[in-house]
Amino acid sequence: MMKNETFDKDKISAPNYVDIDEIQNIISSSNKVAIFGHVNPDLDCYGAMYGAKYLCERLGAEAHLFAINSDKSFLNDIFDKSLIERDFDSSKFDLVLMVDCNEFSRIDIKFREAVQNFKNILVIDHHEHSMIENGCKFFIQSHICAASMIIANLLFSYKIRLNKEYAEYLFAGIVGDTGRFLHTNTDKDTFKCALKLMEHDIDIQRIYDIVYRSVTIEQINMQKFLLNNYHVIGKNICYIVVTKKVFKKLHATPEDLKFFVNDLNTIKDFNVVMVAYEVEHNKYKVSCRSKNGFIVSKIAQKYGGGGHKVAAGFNLFGNKSAVVRKLKKICLEF
Numbered sequence: 001m002m003k004n005e006t007f008d009k010d011k012i013s014a015p016n017y018v019d020i021d022e023i024q025n026i027i028s029s030s031n032k033v034a035i036f037g038h039v040n041p042d043l044d045c046y047g048a049m050y051g052a053k054y055l056c057e058r059l060g061a062e063a064h065l066f067a068i069n070s071d072k073s074f075l076n077d078i079f080d081k082s083l084i085e086r087d088f089d090s091s092k093f094d095l096v097l098m099v100d101c102n103e104f105s106r107i108d109i110k111f112r113e114a115v116q117n118f119k120n121i122l123v124i125d126h127h128e129h130s131m132i133e134n135g136c137k138f139f140i141q142s143h144i145c146a147a148s149m150i151i152a153n154l155l156f157s158y159k160i161r162l163n164k165e166y167a168e169y170l171f172a173g174i175v176g177d178t179g180r181f182l183h184t185n186t187d188k189d190t191f192k193c194a195l196k197l198m199e200h201d202i203d204i205q206r207i208y209d210i211v212y213r214s215v216t217i218e219q220i221n222m223q224k225f226l227l228n229n230y231h232v233i234g235k236n237i238c239y240i241v242v243t244k245k246v247f248k249k250l251h252a253t254p255e256d257l258k259f260f261v262n263d264l265n266t267i268k269d270f271n272v273v274m275v276a277y278e279v280e281h282n283k284y285k286v287s288c289r290s291k292n293g294f295i296v297s298k299i300a301q302k303y304g305g306g307g308h309k310v311a312a313g314f315n316l317f318g319n320k321s322a323v324v325r326k327l328k329k330i331c332l333e334f
């Protein structure tokens with residue numbers, strides 16, 4: 001087997017870790033594979049899931065995709081959503097493949113228990129590994145920008161021919177997690193992979209039109225709200241708390257907000273951006289972004305969340321004033 005040079009061999013020597021030959025064996029010896037990503041799937045999550053389906057099928061296994069997605073999401077315009085299933089009967093499968101996700105707590109609540117109880121699980125991911133699950137096999141490449149890129153490189157390593165449709169899915173995943181080749185996770189291997197995908201005649205403008213040139217008025221209102229209402233504290237840490245009431249008033253959704261979290265991070269002086277938004281009554285998700293050498297994954301992990309060095313998240317509970325108080329305290333920990 002020709003090893004792909006972008007895969008880090010050191011990271012796959014720990015117990016429970018598999019190499020790319022073992023991944024090939026595990027998948028090709030399976031009959032029916034159930035593929036899961038993380039809750040609220042994003043571009044990279046779907047890219048990796050669809051890519052993994054293609055990979056499984058080319059290795060001779062039947063593969064099914066499981067996800068809960070909102071009907072409004074622009075993701076529906078990129079991916080063939082007729083392939084997504086919502087009812088998982090674990091008895092029909094002999095392998096669960098988790099991509100872009102290495103913790104059961106990040107699996108959608110609808111599937112979590114069934115996945116957690118499943119006996120044969122393979123994890124292919126690029127998030128920093130925070131938990132070793134007994135019995136799971138892991139392939140974690142946290143230096144790679146996107147789970148979609150890991151899947152693409154596996155396909156290249158196995159010399160599996162891609163088609164235009166799936167090359168577009170994988171490219172979209174890489175675009176999503178690198179912020180169109182902007183974030184610090186972008187390196188020469190990212191471009192090498194993107195180039196190989198582009199050789200399949202993919203329509204990158206279609207992807208960019210859907211992701212970056214389809215902003216709605218509700219999203220612009222959300223953006224205005226963020227830019228008018230953020231606060232700065234400590235070492236140039238920017239924070240804002242968005243309640244359900246605000247979403248209602250602006251006719252916007254958390255999905256609309258997520259789009260602009262990176263916007264605040266483009267402001268030159270800010271080292272860290274923390275956006276807390278209410279997802280359920282008194283439950284706030286906090287999206288964190290950082291630059292200038294500041295790391296947010298440790299803080300996110302400390303508060304029960306996780307993610308990458310410069311993009312991570314966690315939850316806070318309580319009413320608005322309690323969440324503001326907690327968030328300000330956390331901002332001062334940098």
Ligand SMILES: [Mn+2]
Nearest residue numbers: 044100147177
């Ligand atoms: Mn990802």
